[in-house]
Amino acid sequence: MNTLFFILSKLVWGALNPGTWLVIGLALVILGLWRGWLRLARGAALVTLCFVVLVSVVPIGQILLRPLETRYPVGPDMPAPTGIIVLGGGEHIARSAFWKRPELNNAAERFTATMALARQYPDARVIFTGGSGALGDLGNTVSGATVARAFFAEQGLDPDRLTLEGASRNTAENATRSFDLIQPEPSQRWVLITSAFHMPRAMNSFTRAGWTGITPWPVDFRSAAIRFRLTWSFVEHLPVLNTALREYLGLLAYRVTGR
Template sequence: MKTLIPLLQPLGVIWVLLGSWLLWRLWRHRWQDLWLPGLAWVIFSVMTCTPLASLLMARLEGVPKMPDKEWPVVDAIVCLGGGAEPSFVEPTGFHLNPSADRLSTALMLHAQKKAPVLVLGGGGYKESGVMHSEADRVLKGLELMGLETSGMVSLGVCANTRDEALKVSALMKERGWTKILLVTSAFHMPRAEGTFVKAGVSLGGTVRCNYVSSVNHVGDFRWLHLPHANGFNVYKYWFHEVIGTWVYQWRGWM
């Protein structure tokens, strides 16, 4: 029963109905005008029933490394935003999202004393005409948890990864830092690393986390399965990074 549950969800119902309609039309020898809905069903099936999106994503993520306790000691750890968002209802003041591994990884490195300073990036969220900073809210939330935040710095509201890179570059010059550790999602690291280097940031190392491809999830990889929305989610991240990389290269940001 647990295996068949995906067929009872909206995605599965649409897949079954469209496939059944195509088979019925083929059985009645009504071939005309089938190529468009047929192509739609094939694309739908490939995206939701196969690991194609995860295989594409795995190429971006690179070869995963086991947790490495030998990361170099640097001047600062920089955690790119995207792992949390401000919230008026959560007790901590922020809501963790699927990229929260960025924050947990950076906190782990800071706890291991890989750097005396942890820099938090992130975007801004507008509510009732007021802009709320992801990084500021996370810092306040960490204080509520009883964590020591005197060695943490917020970049405030950042427009994008390039904005984060420019602000970190300015901080390095201001504070005399020579090396940083860059922490972000594995699929985002190629674009982030290129952007930070282009902005003049000297990297002592990069720490990839938040692997989303099923190839890199324990017991999650299957060649064929019933429709699952995760394929769309993974493809969305992959497509965003590919387009983002092209745009950054075109603008000369990396």
């Protein structure tokens, strides 16, 4: 069932991705011109143009992400934790496998914040949880945990402090598999590190999995001061919109399926 959910989630997102909408719009324009269906071609061209202009001028993604990123405070006060849990997603598995060294992506703050807290709390364990969240990586021998092991070794983290969970493919599995691996006690305190926009879904999943005493530590913020000005920023705005829509879709899917 978990594998089916994983595959379906990737296929559904592929269909709802705004980039897919853009390709479909352009395909309808070409089809309409080719078959002489001018009304279809004009309609598809107008809708596609409006979509591009709207995304380019209005920071829709940032507007959608702001409520998620402000759900939990930045750098909250907390007692010394038992351990630091970092969710996978900050590693670039394909580049790491190719270059045979740890390569990070635009969520690298998950790793850097973990190391900062590990130095601040030298007695805390570090738990990395993440395999691969890409459909094309099914069966891949390199996982997020492989990259994490190399990264933390480079940073000088004592390997005895590090626990790796490398089989999970999504947030729900991060929570359940790490819980089964660690078997945390109710009296223990844990810090959970992930991207700020992703923290609400992560906290819900970890609570449902049985984790208690968790302090959320959001990093990797994608929104900033929202300014409405006539500038052309399609390439900058589209990835943020993708992130926002994917996260809201994930929240909805997890709520419906009890994850």
